[in-house]
Amino acid sequence: MRLNSLSILNYKNIREADLVFSPKINCFIGNNGMGKTNILDAIYFLSFCKSHSNSIDSQNILHNADFCLIQGKYQVGDAIEDIYCGMKPRLKKQFKRNKKEYERLSDHIGLLPLVFVSPHDSVLISEGSDERRKFIDGVISQFNKTYLNQLLQYNNALKQRNALLKIETPIDDSLLDIWEEQMAMYGTYIYEQRKMFIVEFIPIFQNFYSFISGGNEQISLRYHSQHQEYDIKARMFETRSRDRILGYSTQGIHKDELEMMLDGYAIKRVGSQGQNKTYLISLKLAQFDFLKRTHRKSPLLLLDDIFDKLDSFRVKQIVELVSGETFGQIFITDTNREHLDLILQQLGQDATIFHVENGEISK
16 A cells, blocks of 8 residues: 555645655655644544644644635556545535545545554553553554444543433432443443454564664563453442442443553553554554555555664664565655655665655655
């Protein structure tokens, strides 16, 4: 799969751009704050129907603009896919595939697999459980439509139960029974899918880390869920009184934990900047490998300023990985042209280079 061209109007700080891409390597050079990441974010938007960095659609429209447009033309196997997104303030966004509007945006997820590696990934280590669950759910949702639908149903049931818990006057407990039944049903499916995914994912992730680091460090992931310890429906019933006091649900798969370990310790406590970045990049490359095998097509790979804080050996190893036949079309941002030229020299492949300044893009 590849993205042949991209048109942008009024997206973040990009007023207008019409870009034609190389089938292999595309690079965006410019100082910080010029709009390089916004281009990658527009590509991300066309895969996931949302921004990678700002989930509020109206805030992604250029200041004082009346609308925003992103359109990409993709080669997916033998087919050409024309994907369009239009947004206006205070209106529902339009998302179209080959000029036909989607009834549900969730139907689009998975059509255009994509992996985005960015400095923002550091929240997986620094901020913990919520971000890690989002990572797992994001990967599984790209190849398992049932999982995405079950997750949406679970989140709705959780929202309804939390709303009941906040009511100060007495309520009919049968209402809680209904939502707890749904949370237990959908949650059991989600737990089983997460568990199976982690088991298959870990060895792929460990292999990438070992290659990039030179094999001198041992890393792992540990998945913990209340579903491993309790009859979750009975547990929700037992904790109703406490949950009413707190005003939210303390039991369920929304409380699952994914521990990130380095040499047997939490990487958040012992990892250096280089080790943390290697860990995160390895996670994302394992995600790429997993999606490629499940989709039977190569995802787009977006690398946003990923080489900072890595020693020359680790940069060399990453470049060697992504230049291989495993990876398809790649989009890279960097602030240093000399640094980028060295990377491209190692890649040994032709690249299309774009210069970005104040939202203006040129070759």
